[in-house]
Every structure is written in C-alpha cells, then in structure tokens.
Amino acid sequence: MPSENQPSLPPAAPSRIHFVVNGQPHRLDNPDPNRTLLNHLREALALTGTKEGCAEGDCGACTVVVSEPHGQGVRRRAVNACIQLLPTLHGKEVLTVEGLAQNRVPISTRCSRPWSMSTLRSAVSARRVS
Numbered sequence: 001m002p003s004e005n006q007p008s009l010p011p012a013a014p015s016r017i018h019f020v021v022n023g024q025p026h027r028l029d030n031p032d033p034n035r036t037l038l039n040h041l042r043e044a045l046a047l048t049g050t051k052e053g054c055a056e057g058d059c060g061a062c063t064v065v066v067s068e069p070h071g072q073g074v075r076r077r078a079v080n081a082c083i084q085l086l087p088t089l090h091g092k093e094v095l096t097v098e099g100l101a102q103n104r105v106p107i108s109t110r111c112s113r114p115w116s117m118s119t120l121r122s123a124v125s126a127r128r129v130s
Ligand code: FES
Pocket: 051, 052, 053, 054, 055, 056, 057, 058, 059, 060, 061, 062, 063, 080, 081, 082, 083
C-alpha cells in the first residue's frame, strides 16, 4: 500500500466507455487508453471536419465541444481533441463541426437551455483567450 509520500498508480483504463457524438450514442469496449479523440473521430467515425494541425494542443484546429454533468447542470468546454484521450470521455457528450452543420443540439442542452451558435462561439473564444 503506498504511503502518503509515494504517488499512487493511476486508475486502470475502463473496459467499456459510453459517450455521445453529435447526438449519437457510442460504446467502446476496451478502448485504447492512448488513442485520442481526434484519431477516433477522423478514423473510426469518418468525422474529418475536425482537423489535425499541430497535434500538440497548441493550434486549436481540432477543437470540439465536450459537455458533461456538473452539479445540477451541465458544463461545456472547448477541448483540443488531439490531446483528449478516449477513456476520459466516458459519460460525456462531444459536438463536432459536423454536428453544428446538421444543427445537432447536445442532448445535455435539450433539458437545460436553448442551444445557440453564440454559445459555441463563446466557448471557442474563451478557449482561445486562455
Ligand atoms: S491539432 Fe493543434 S490543438 Fe489539436
């Protein structure tokens, strides 16, 4: 058993994850813990509107919106898909540019407040500022 001075091992990657992409539920069994959301979107789901630029989290070409439960509401963040690992998406919702083009509304938003383009623009702008 690790003492207080020893770092504990990271939790094992889940054997199954569930998440939503552009309103469509997805289930992955034994997801590769090193696979990025960007690679999954482009290679497995053929959602090539999310681009790879720097692949290091610097340029923002791969930005998507990730929604997750937060307290009594929902927290939405602009995320660089190139550095977001798949297992971290369990229980979350991803909105890509294809979802925006189809006027998809995040499931998490349907119950809380109306979705609007300004919401996404605000999220993306906030990400660029930080
Ligand atoms: S590809 Fe540049 S931030 Fe993801």
